[in-house]
Amino acid sequence: MSGINEENTHRTIERVARESYGRLVAYLSVHTHDLASAEDALSNALVSALTHWPKDGVPQNPEAWLMKAARRSFIDVVRHHNVMQSSVPTLKFLKEDSVKTFVAEFPDERLKLLFVCAHPAIDPAMHTPLMLQSVLGLDAARIGQAFLIAPKTMGQRLFRAKTKIRSGGIPFEIPQEPDLPERLDAVLEGIYAAFGIGWDDMAGTDQRGRDLAEEAIWLARVLLQLMPGEAEVQGLLALMLHCEARRPARRGADGRYIPLSEQDPKQWSFPLIEEAEHHLTKAFKRARSGRFQLEAAIQSVHAERARSGRTDWMAILLFYEQLLRVSPALGTQIGYAAAVAEANGPETGLAVLDAMDLEAVSHYQPYWAVRAHLLQRIGHAREAADAYDRAIGLAEDRAVKEFLLQRRG
Amino acid sequence: MQFALLIYHSPEEFAMRKNEYNDPxxxxxxxYYKALVEANVYVGADALEVAETATTVRLREGKRRVQDGPYADTKEQLGGFIILELPSIDAALEWAARCPGASLGAVEVRPLAPEAKRRGFTGEWNQ
Structure with a gap:
């Protein structure tokens, strides 16, 4: 009996930790400007919950209980980090009357925390890892794994970034116009990067990618709750949902890689597509176009094949032309070249690829994959085989390698 | 900066290497080798024969001890190595992940010791 209770309690702690982690860390760090100590204090509180809750029962307001415990442990954490001299906000925060301040409800400060994580003063490569750790509570080992960085190194980089947050005077606030669009873009980029790790390498069954994709969607949902009026937030969510909808179709029963054009639409997830379309329609109504809405629109055209049985490449090409104007990233240029090839013939697509800077694409796998495919279509077998070799050599996923090897012949 | 990718094969992968030229x-x-060369990071590489062909030598109290088989008796065995010239460990891990050996066995990434230390080993020091 007590075994079951204990299990239930553990599950409750897990759920509360998952749902409240970001809210608690955000609240603590916004008031102390000390993200590292906030996280440590909260993990102490969670450990304490693991010992107290099974005995005393789950408190009526678990979040408030955790907050109280985290605050109590904060003083030890700060002493341990030896940062008293630089933490006036911390001292002020700890001095406040804990009984009075700790009412059941505390404001959701996650938005401020997200903006801190994606602040321009912080190395852009650390934006996503910081978000994953501070808002979702992922540990350095797991983040390192996803980013292909040794856990210890990732831990050190996160620590350095947090030191900068504490002592670099980075404000814990929501940016105002006219800075808002650019700052919001950095937050969206950070979330999309997490999703992209699971997507760019096309590894549909790779656990490391799948987990992170789910976390990214979760983050986007949180952000949409906090900024319901932002079209680009909704655009990003729509984009990720469209991609996620196709996950089951990306692999054959034997684990074989299946490219989008050969996927069976019956295997796509229609609830996810519907949800994506719902967000995209609402975003478009705000008439504030942007990169993520355009990318979502391209995915929406692909999804349309489930109904019409064909892909409207002209429509995709038009969206890519708009997208290139706002975001000329390497991936966009490759997508554009592929769309040009489908709409106007492989030679025109190749001309777009030829015009790209060879230095920039020498390590970029999608460039070589698309190039190989187009060369093959116009019958340049030798050049195609060379390009396939480059694409295979740069690919990470085994199924993708095998797929390309087969095409290469 | 130079890095060694030490490629550890499972017995299955060693077996696969016996296959013919057209094997996927x-x-x-x-x-993969072509991509390394064209990215201008390739320094050198070689493959090793199966671990059963190994002989391990130790000198103990002046006596030679020769043992059949590899130094460590593990399921996965060193199957080859690649030396790459790269700007950082991050780049080395990227290339290790692309290595076909990573999806079947394991690829250990180790920085080569700095040149001064290596010279000490190879005797170039005196020149």
């Missing part, structure tokens, strides 16, 4: 497994390796 070999195709993946060929493409």
């Amino acid at each position: 497994h070999l195709g993946a390796w060929r493409a």
